Amino acid sequence: MLGHVSPMLKLAKVLSLRGLLVTFLTTEHVHRRLSAHDGVNSCPGFFIRSIPDGLPADHPRSAGRFMEVLVSLAAQPQETYRDLLVFLRHPWPVTYAIVDVFLPFVAEVGEKLGIPVTTFGTGGPCGFWADFCIPKLIEAGEIPLPAREEHPVMESFLRRRDLPTPCRVKDFSDGLLQGIGAATQRTTHRRGLIFNTGEPLDAAVLAHIRSTCPVTYTVGPLDTILCALDCPPGSAAGPLSSSSPCWWREDRTCMTWLDAQSPKCVVYVSFGSLTVLSRPQLLEFWHGLANSGHRFLWVIRPDMLKEADGASNIPAELAEATKEKGCVVEWVNQREVLAHPAVGAFLTHSGWNSTVEAISAGVPMICWPFFFDQMVNSRFVSEMWRIGLDMKDTCDRGTVGRTVKAVMEGERADDMRRNVAGLSGMVRECVDEGGSSRIHLDQLIEDIRAVSLETSAGMLLGSHCG
Template identity: 45%
Template sequence: MEHQPHILLLPFPALGHIKPLLSLAELLCQAGLHVTFLNTDHMHRSLTRLPQPSSHFPTLYFDFISDGLPTDHPRNMKLIGELMISLKSVTKQRFRDLLAELSTKSERPVTCVIADGIMSFAVDIAKELGVRVITFWAFSPCCLWPFLCLPKLIEEGQLPVGGEDDDMDRMVKGVPGMEGLLRRRDLPSICRRQLDSPIFQFYVEQIKAMTQTSALILNTFDRLEDPTLSYIAPLFSKIYTIGPLTALLTSHIEHDILPSLSSFNNLCEADRSCMTWLDSQSLRSVVYVSFGTTGLMKRSQLLEFWHGLVNSGKPFLWVVRRDDIEGAEAEHPIPEELQVGTKERGFLVDWAPQEEVLAHQAVGGFLTHNGWNSTLEGIVAGVPMVCWPTLADQQINSRWVSEVWRIGLDMKDTCDRSTIEMMIRAVMEERREEMMRSMDRIVKLAHDCVNHGGSSYHNLDKLIEDIKEI
């Protein structure tokens, strides 16, 4: 009997990158393909309850390699540059050794590597060893296109942005199709760094390597980003748009029979008491608040959000991670009026089952950092957003949510209680009807794409068939 293909998946070591690739791993396993999911040792230890091969996932294997950093290194966003340097200097060689072993000495050699778009060393190694490599881009396509235009933006002197005298509302030229829409403040966050900074140079290298791979996988759906995709497509031999991956997974797998890998994919256990609390709230009355897994905020910002939420008069469910707040001031006591307001109509948890929360009938608004996973999950659930982006693709995602898709409000570079209160009220009351008209249309498009016969469903089948032909 002919062996099924063996795919090696390599995510960047951050939960926002690991999560969509786990969904892809599940879909590939569902099609009978063998998958090795390769984390760094730190992320493998951090993720809770990852399953071993079992009757549920008999063709899925987890492996790990070192990221080259000491065990006690915090690996937070402040020190992300150290991680990027270590991945390039240490992990690259260890990946080469592992792939060589899996490709030549293994009973089931690797057919194809699917590597995160910012793990470009995998492209060099796979090519060297004669293994086909496909890029998976974990950010949004509307972020990828400005990234691909970085050389032109640099040449024209438009970068960096964010200087002391910079007019951040000035429109950006040099990103075709985004004229009159993309402001300097909407560019990906690395554009606020100096051009010679290690992190900026790291991304320039990654983008250059991406176009040398055999194909590109995007976690989006055609009808959401057709204009942007039309500019990206000529730069790649093949593009597979297979999102939203969480919704595509639902269309392929009976969740009452099989547990989804996403249910294992947590840095900590979700506090399910929040679901009981939501059951006691009125229809579409609750604001769900979560700023993801990597962002940091100052205590002053935390208090502004807290005041804005309490002053809005809306019930709120807030995910506040223990490591959300920068510095020792995180331990300072919370003002009494906020404690009283939270006791009356708030609920705070360390972690929540986000997709379940967004799908709950009590949730009417989503205050989010606009990471791409969260943005897509908000779209699938049909929940309008208040956007407070800080990192990576979040700045441009929030602009598209507000001005292109018109399913939320953009609050970037602002953090005061009156604006927060005003925007919550707008999403929950004054502008809700107009946003829901746009949201309902996009939700239908999303579900049509992932159902049988839809573009994402078809593109996944095409991806699987193309891998089998390698």
């Protein structure tokens, strides 16, 4: 969920800093998690509201049960969302809504109230387009996937195992498969579509998307824009804070540890906020990292293991190897870690936010995607952009060790570093004044203001006529 909340919250803050009155709506569970670790702040013109998600307080809301959250939210009566949007008219009217692509039921309520709605694709364009193609794949009889390895979703670029995980189902009537395909298709009925990316990074896929969603804004990387707006050069940190929202308290000791390391000698390891590992998988990764010969900084969340006691009784040789070469923490400021000169590679779950942050920082990746669009993102990292290696669907110690060594010191390592440095420069140009992301952000804000004036006038007329 943090992968969806983070870019939405950053966009809300950016719009607020640009002078719009913004209310950020989330669930009570998410609001509690953010508030517990100072991951979200408000200021004049920026407000946060929350609603129940319909699940009991002790529900884990983890990756394995992620769909239960969406199903519960979708099951809430439309009156709940309608009454909320009406309530939010105070102290000012709701004149425009930006809604997560996977919450189409909220968008539909807004539209019934006459509120213009734009969709935010919180993942990347490549994952969105693969999801968008699902109904066509079903119609063509391609899902369940046939025996052949290649698939023409993106001009034969993607292999079967590179498609989003819902495509791996054996029954085309699977609710998750149908739901994701339908949700992305509905974006064609919205006012526009937003992505947290830079235009040149995804130009080929964006051309496909704009053939069906012509009004598509690329406004990323949002954290870079937010940082520039919230704390310009020479100023102190602004009231909204440009750092990413936190699920857990950050461990700052890792920065001191990184300061003591040589340039580009550390592998940063983080599997995001939802990925879960079994104890055997954890140990395979641990052996592989220890055997690679490289130092590593590893984020192991308190809820990352499937077994409650899975972190206990780590073999003595691994504990010793970690003491000599590694640093293990519960959570970090990822943007800050990736920017540290000691970090030479990123072992990642290939979530879109992590992928964009690594590209912005110029850090090559070792990809171990867990689910959904991460499968597509990792393929783009390895074969489209050539800024890392993909080891999806396997995590044996030999593969982990060899892949880490290949990215850190292999014959392609210099090429990957040059490629990611080039992309990093392109992305920085996007967010500079006059760059494509700034231009698209200005266009989005102009559209919001123009439509809001029309909506406000219509609401005023309605009140007088009533």
